[in-house]
Amino acid sequence: MAVAQSMTEATDDRIAALSMPEGGWSQAARRGALARLQDMGLPKRRDEYWKFTRPDTLNTVAVPEAAIFEHDEAPVFGEVDRLKVVFVDGVFDADASDDLSLEGIEIDRLAAVAKADIHWAKELYGTLETAGQSPVARPHAALNTAFAEDGVLIRVTGTPSKPVSLIYHHRDTTSDAILHHVVRVESGASLTVLENGPAAARFNKVMEVDVADGGIFHHVRAQGRDHERRAVTHIFARLGTESVFKTFTLTVNGQLTRNECVVELTGDDAVAHVAGACVGDGDFHHDDTVFITHDAVNCESRQVFKKVLRNGATGVFQGKILVREGAQKTDGYQISQSLLLDEDSQFLAKPELEIYADDVACSHGSTSGAIDEDALFYLRSRGVPEGPATDLLTLAFLAEAVDEIEDEAISEELVNRLRGWLDRRRS
Amino acid sequence: MLEIKNLHVKLEEEDKVILKGVNLTVEAGKVHAIMGPNGSGKSTLSYVLSGRDGYEVTDGSAHLGDIDLLEIEPEERAAAGLFLAFQYPVEIPGVGNMTFLRTAVNAQRKARGEEEMSAAEFLKVIRARAKDLKIDAEMLKRPVNVGFSGGEKKRNEILQMAMLEPKMCILDETDSGLDVDAMKLVSEGVNALRSEGRGFLVITHYQRLLDHIKPDVVHIMADGRIVKTGGPELALEVETNGYADILSEVA
DSSP, rough: OHHHHHHHHHHHHHHHHHHHOOOOOTTHHHHHHHHHHHHHHHHTTGGGSSSSSSHHHHHSOOOOOOOOOOSOOOTTTTSSSSEEEEEETTEOOOTTTSSEEEEEEEEEEEHHTTTTOOOGGGTTTTHHHTTTTTOOOOOOHHHHHHHHHHHHEEEEEOSSSSSSSEEOOOOOTTOOOEEEEEEEOOOOTTTEEEEEESSSSEEEEEEEEOOOOOEEEEEEEEEOSSSEEEEEEEEEEEEEETOOOEEEEEEOOSSSEEEEEEEEEESTTOOOEEEEEEEEESSSSSEEEEEEEEESSSSSEEEEEEEEETTOOEEEEEEEEEEEEOOOTTTEEEEEEEESSSSSSSEEEEEEEEEESOEEEEEEEEEEEEEOOHHHHHHHTTOOOOOHHHHHHHHHEEEEEEEESSSHHHHHHHHHHHHHHHHHOOO | EEEEEEEEEEESSSSSSSEEEEEEHHHHHHHEEEETTTTTSHHHHHHHHHHHHTEEEEEEEEEEEEEEGSSSOHHHHHHTEEEEEOOOOOOOOEEEHHHHHHHHHHHHHTTTOOOOOOOHHHHHHHHHHHTTOOOOOHHHEEEEEEOOOOOHHHHHHHHHHHHHSEEEEEEEEEOOOOOOOOHHHHHHHHHHHOOOOOEEEEEEEEEEEHHHHHOEEEEEEEEEEEEEEOTTHHHHHHHHHHHHHHHHHHH
């Protein structure tokens, strides 16, 4: 019991080192989350759900130092007309941000409105996170709800003319940022949220997304290229009838990234797409953990994850499709693939299906492989040298995931960026 | 143009000798055909010349002009002007045909110290060449060879050849998997590329391709060697009598 004892102490120590922001309407949700966290404790190495990813550095009171990554390239999404909301090490930067008003949408900051007595987000803050704690505990998400310092609260009532772009800068080598966003897409409304940047030395982020009937939510995220960053992020989504939810994440570098996405399709004919592409080199550990619950009729879910790993990098995929009783005509698809560029790298995958309805079509597949030698020779025989030919094939592999992004301009930008990074790595 | 001398090749992984002293010279402006039964080493010869892994040259040489092919990488052989039209063109999901071709053309130009082709110029040239081969815009956009029929794949090989303008073209069983119409189209594509400065080595089982691409010289290959060399009439002899007669004659 010594280990369990020390884990409880670790959880207590972490809680003791954090302070719960004061805040009117969010207080009850925060206290509830704290109680949940105390009850479940921070993740342990022995936990089945953390079998492939060491939670230690996400748990500790002290934040492992992360050097600031300097680069000279243009910011991601720089060409996109967007409403910018900027956080530096988790602190809102008003000067760098745009005015938060836009037609068809209400944007507030969690820190700014928490003290008010009532807010539409009161019904939602921590609600989807709470629901997402079952059947699998997600302690860092509870910690986030309890202690989040800031975040944006977005209510979408129409179709805003541009996406909301959350930009996260990292300037302090030991920053420990906790942000919690809440998005409510009202019936028939639609929104795209972009996220980019490394955020902090250690970043814990939760985004709760509630999409009402007929609502559309698109999310594209590019996690920063900081080599030493650590991040644990959660997306909790609840989908109403005929709603659409699509999320894509591009990750390049990062010592430790755990991205969890928990989606519940609660209305008939809803669609959920969760996709990601990552490129890991050397001291890199990337974990995509996805849990999709079908709880309504005739819904579609699709998971597409691609990882390119080299020089001892590790990729993890844990993806589950749970089809509840009565969720007939479910169409569930899941694919996770890795391209291992050497023998030191590894991909650990745990695809799961759990189905309690009898009229469903669900499939999953997972592969790991090296560069296709025949394709490589074909390219070389046409005059393309080995390095660029390998890059071309690598990019083609990743592009299948990037193609999941509906907005072609954005997917093209991400592919171009990947091309640039692969180019530079070689030179 | 292409000069192969006493070429001996074995498989790298196993102790199996495939080529046992091939001697062959293809002059500029000429079309040579190699015919031979299965397992005679025809395809191995094309792979060894283009630089595929898995083969070990134990003796002999292969030169393109004064370039020692066996000493350089596959991409360098391509830039030097060697082109292999594959028997089984490889499918490359995720890489658009057009991107692939442009990358290849410019990689070769770069390797030769020439200026890269601009997007506009490339587009103009490829459209014209594709049209001759009845390759539509859709096929240019699709990933390389993915979902292409047998005929489309072979036409795509010839399109690559037309775009890369090699000095020495090796066609490895280009007629396999083609119906009569497709064979005609592919052959026309090849014939359009015949020129004084360009040599061809056409590898085939059957005479019928040689009805369309008329060879200057025909070689018969068996058990890793060229066993007989003659004019176009040699191909007809094979067609009529099969390989058995020739092989027993030279044995």
